[in-house]
Amino acid sequence: MNARISRRQFMTGLAATAVSSVCLPRMAWAASGSGPTSTIYVIHGSDPGRMLAAGIARLGGWGSFVKPRQNVVLKLNAAWASLPEQGGNTSPALVECCIQECLRSGAAAVVVPEKSCSSAKDAFERSGIGAAVKRSGGRMYSPERHQFQRVTIPRGVNLKEADVVRDVLEAPCLINMPVAKTHGSSTLTLSMKNWMGSVSDRGYWHAHNLHQCIADFSTFIKPSLIIVDALRIMTTHGPQGPGKLAYPNQLIFGTDPVAVDAYAATLFGKQPFDVLYIKLAHDMEVGCGDLKQVRIVHVDA
Amino acid sequence: MHHQRTILRIGVLALAAIASVQVFPWLSGAAVWPAASPLLAICVAVAVRSVSLVSLIGLPLLALALVRGRWFCHHLCPTGYLLILVDKFTRLWRRHRRPGLGRRHPVSMHRFPVLGLGLCFVMLGSALSGFPLLLNLDPLVQFNGFFSVWRSTDWTWVAGLPALSLIMLGLITAIWPHLWCERICPLGALQALLGIAGKFCRHVIGWKPETQSSVGAAPVCHNSLAAPAGRGVAGRRMFLALVFGASLGWMLKRMGTSCPGPDGPIRPPGAVTEPVLWGLCSRCGSCMRACPEGIIIPDLGTGGHGSWLTPRLDFSQRYCNEWCRLCTGVCPTGTIGRLSLEAKRTLSIGTARVDRTRCLAWNEAQYCMVCHEFCSYQAVRIVEHNGVNCPEVDEALCRGCGACQSHCPAEPVRAIVVHAHVQAPVSCPDPRVSARIGNG
Known part of the structure; x- marks a missing residue:
């Protein structure tokens, strides 16, 4: 029984231990610190239904968002009385697919509250979204004064209180489905800006540093899922249009609003931090707006 | 027979109220009631020197008056029936308070409203000068004004002003029951006059209608125009009223400016220019009721002395929607002209x-x-x-x-x-x- 190790074995072992003791923690630290902090899925394609299915499959299927016999609240963008092909509102085809899938996955109901900018009747009608929601079995409404609830925003810098649609606040599953387009004051309308359609006093935001208010509200509201409609994007004369359109034919899926918005900004040829509210939200640690640290998975559907 | 007439009156009252409240999707129905008045139609047609489609709505009543005089007053007029109801309730209430005091002369439409005829000629004279006055005295306009102020939200006292004229009429009737229909109503006077004219024409051509006493036959009028003062005197008075109206209209038209200042009221799309608007607008409130945003409100004189209660837009809360032109379809006088959606936009x-x-x-x-x-x-x-x-x-x-x-x-x-x-x-x-x- 020769239990003694040779000198060579000893030296090799010693070297291996030294190397691993120095390097492994560094590798572990590197993995936690400078690797991707959030993941977004960019689905390329032309059929919203298939794109939606592909994106949700990557995120673990509808079952990881929709709880059986509970409501789903869908915050889309139906702000303007403009036609679907003008890109002022979320695509009605996408909305229809999404509501159908939610209901198929066992949701008790899909509720779509939207405080539009144009008159609700015109906006819901001309955008085609009112009909799409009805066809697919959802319930869309324009919130009245009594359907808002005052909330405090603990981490808000400029926006410390807001009246928010009660359904949005109480949603077991909250899906944010904005359309990507330009905006005269916030540069771009993306997922974080989309929440302005769920609050009652938009004027306050505009008068008290809009970008800061958007970032403030994002510290408060936590959607379960974000799907940005970038099938066609309005590149001029936003948010109402009509303006020039570009056709990236993409849907952007994620759970980190800052990362999703940061990627969507690049579709307009902008750096994420050119959009002030993305920078502010990143600095307030709402999410990660630095695309170098975001894992972006491109999928064709 | 009496019951039939009561049922008819209640039915017409309900229909007219429904049309004025504009609860039906066919909003243009709101324009029908005021426009059905031949007085309004004649004054407007004379003032704008043309006959519009809306003016033609006044034709059936005109024809009816030629044949039957004040038949409309007795059987259909919703304002008249409201006044009768006001009178009945007042009498009941008075009798309840002090028995024996309830015996008053009730509302009736049998006298010839000479004062009304004078007003009628003042209106016609001013219409001749292109600036019709007193269109709000038309009972159908007043009726429409009362019902057009109802709205579910944002009710303000300013928005309620078009209702004022009928309320005042009700108050007057509660005190002097026979004052309006028998003496002042210009529409009643016009119909009575047309009735006499029709009778005269029938006499000239020798045509005698066979069924003078058909459904609810009402006498054309008990007192003829000439009875109190003689034909010549009445004719001279009416001519003077015509001249007075024409000169008053001409003067007021000259006094107004053709263009409101930049701080003047914003008018609904398709509205005629000022000062014609001041006269032509009957203050019936239909446009205010039709506006789904509720931004059309009665002006309180911001546009000048003649601008009172005319429609103006109030942008303090809401705005004139790009895809809406409802107010352009309900005006009985053409003050707000009809516009295509493209023209409006x-x-x-x-x-x-x-x-x-x-x-x-x-x-x-x-x-x-x-x-x-x-x-x-x-x-x-x-x-x-x-x-x-x-x-x-x-x-x-x-x-x-x-x-x-x-x-x-x-x-x-x-x-x-x-x-x-x-x-x-x-x-x-x-x-x-x-x-x-x-x-x-």
Whole structure:
């Protein structure tokens, strides 16, 4: 029984231990610190239904968002009385697919509250979204004064209180489905800006540093899922249009609003931090707006 | 027979009220009641020197009056029936308070309203001068005004003003029951006069209608026009009333300015220019009821002495929606002309102006631009100033819809305000904006 190790074995072992003791923690630290902090899925394609299915499959299927016999609240963008092909509102085809899938996955109901900018009747009608929601079995409404609830925003810098649609606040599953387009004051309308359609006093935001208010509200509201409609994007004369359109034919899926918005900004040829509210939200640690640290998975559907 | 007439009157009253409240989707029904008055139709047609389709709605009653005199007053007039009801309730109440005092002369329509005929001729005379006066005295207009003020939200006392004339009429009737229908009502007087004229014509051509005493036959009138003072005197008085009305209308028309100042009231799209509007508007309130945004309110004299209770747009909360033209379809006098949707969307009813000293973007470097966001016509341009986007109005594109003003967050005075000007189509409508209607 020769239990003694040779000198060579000893030296090799010693070297291996030294190397691993120095390097492994560094590798572990590197993995936690400078690797991707959030993941977004960019689905390329032309059929919203298939794109939606592909994106949700990557995120673990509808079952990881929709709880059986509970409501789903869908915050889309139906702000303007403009036609679907003008890109002022979320695509009605996408909305229809999404509501159908939610209901198929066992949701008790899909509720779509939207405080539009144009008159609700015109906006819901001309955008085609009112009909799409009805066809697919959802319930869309324009919130009245009594359907808002005052909330405090603990981490808000400029926006410390807001009246928010009660359904949005109480949603077991909250899906944010904005359309990507330009905006005269916030540069771009993306997922974080989309929440302005769920609050009652938009004027306050505009008068008290809009970008800061958007970032403030994002510290408060936590959607379960974000799907940005970038099938066609309005590149001029936003948010109402009509303006020039570009056709990236993409849907952007994620759970980190800052990362999703940061990627969507690049579709307009902008750096994420050119959009002030993305920078502010990143600095307030709402999410990660630095695309170098975001894992972006491109999928064709 | 009496019951039949009561049922008929209640039915007509209910129908008229439903039409005036505009609960049916066919909103133009609201224009029907006031326009059914031959008095209104004649005055308007004379004043604008043309006969519109809406004026023709007055023809059936005109024909009826030629054959039957005041048959309408006795059987159909909703205002008259309301006054009868007011009188009945007043008498019941009085009898309850002090038995024995209830015996008063009830509302009746049998006398010839000589004073009403005078008013009728004043109205006609002023219409001849192109500035019709006193159109609000028409009982159907008053009826419509009362019912057109009802709205479910945002009820203010100003919005309730069109109801005032019928309320006053009710109060007058409670005190002097036979004052309105028997003496003052110009529509009743016109019908009685037409009845006499019809009788005279029938006498001339020798035609005698066989069934003089058919359903609810009412006497044309008990006292003839000439009875109290003699035919000649009455004729002279009426001629004087005509001349008086014409000269009054001419004077008031001259006194008004043709163009309201920039701070004057913004009128609904398709409205005639001032001062004709002051006269032509019957203050019936139909446009105010029709507006789904509730932004048409009675003016309180901001547009001059003749502008009282005429419709003006109030952009403090809401604005004139791009896709709406409901107010243009309900006017019984053509004060607000009918417009196609395309014509309405290219019509400029005012111009917005930015006050840079109040504007949050210009003055406080806020990322505001709400005006730009809401402008449906791309009439707000972006100008960069101090690193933020600031608004500037392109007057060639501005429609004066008030979207910017109603949403401007500047307090307490809005930084972008619509100023009045004579309505005209915009000089260069954006082809992209216009194109939207094609596939809309």
